[in-house]
Amino acid sequence: MLIRQEIRLWLIHIFYGLFFLFLIHRLFFPSFGMAERCMSYACYPFLKIHATLTHSLNAQAQDRKSVQELKLNLDVLQLEHDLLKGRLAQLEAQQIFLDQTKELVDFARRYLVEQKYLAKVLLCACSAQEDIIFIDGGSNFGLVKDDIVVYQQALIGRVIEVYPWYSKVALVTDQRCKIAVQLSALPENLSNEQAACGVCCGKNNKQLQLSFVPHFKPVVVGQVVISSGQGLVYPQGFELGVVQDVVTDLVSHKIQVQPMFDIEKVSYVYVLHKT
Structure with a gap:
């Protein structure tokens, strides 16, 4: 038992001695030693992991920012597209107004x-x-x-x-709405005098049909349906929808129209x- 205590005491003295010599060495010979080298081996994996994680997180943040910017640019382009479509409808309506002065006067009065x-x-x-x-x-x-x-x-x-x-x-x-309309001019025929006319009738459940269009009038998918102002209720120059499908018989076209708006x-x- 005494031998064990003496051995433990010697080990304590040796530890403090070595620690004292280490301090003396660091005070008078400040150089890169074994302890620092061992510590560097232990720290290197953590530094490497930290750098990898930081780079990955920064890359993900940059990707999210890029996606947000692309979505914002898409929204801006969509808005500009809608504005241009509205401007085109205005110009077509103005051309109709110029050709039909009486319709314009009636619209202003009503x-x-x-x-x-x-x-x-x-x-x-x-x-x-x-x-x-x-x-x-x-x-x-x-x-x-x-x-x-x-x-x-x-x-x-x-x-x-x-x-x-x-x-x-x-x-x-x-189904209670019956509106006199005129189709936008075809690209190869810009004269509004040749544009097809008809009556746009509601079919309920968000469905719209254009009827009473003579079969000899050219109608293509994508043409804009614009109110003509004939009648006592609806004014001239407003869009109703876009031609979605055309079925022709011996007398007239039956045209399905996609409404210009989503009411929801x-x-x-x-x-x-x-x-």
């Missing part, structure tokens, strides 16, 4: 375009029975029956019922007051 009411869409209900929306605005805001509802350059529908605080609007896809994505609309 509608006060400057007096627009911005209304929020409260509820949308499209089914096999009817296609309607309810908007935030009624007789207390000056709205009356047969006011026209538009979104950007697209014709949404007309007011069919007015209450004090809200109104009911029949969409152009509702429309939050606000403009109401144009009639004079």
Whole structure:
């Protein structure tokens, strides 16, 4: 037992002696020694892992930033595309106005375009029975029956019922809507006099059909359907949709039209007051 205590005591003295010599060596001979070398071997894997993880995280962050920038650029391009389409519709409508001065005068007399009411869409209900929306605005805001509802350059529908605080609007896809329209000019034939005319009829459940177009009038998929202003309700120069499919018989074309708007994505609309 005494021998073990003496051995332990000697080991303690040896440890402190070596530690003292190490301190003396570091004070008077500050050089790269074995301890630092061993420590470097132990630290190197951690440094390597840290660098690899940092590089990977930075690369992922850069990729996410690049994807976000591409999405933003895509949104900007889509917005510019929509604006150009709206501008094209305006130019085509202006050409029609120039060719049909009387239609322009009638439009100016019947509608006060400057007096627009911005209304929020409260509820949308499209089914096999009817296609309607309810908007935030009624007789207390000056709205009356047969006011026209538009979104950007697209014709949404007309007011069919007015209450004090809200109104009911029949969409152009509702079966109660019959709208005189004119197709945009074909690229090879820019004369509006040759453009096909017809009546756009709602079929409910977001479906729109163009009828009464003579079979000898050229119609192609992709043509824009624009209101012609004939009749007593709907103004001229607003888009309704795009020709999606054409079936021709011996008398006329039966044309399926893709509405210009997705009513589920429309939050606000403009109401144009009639004079």
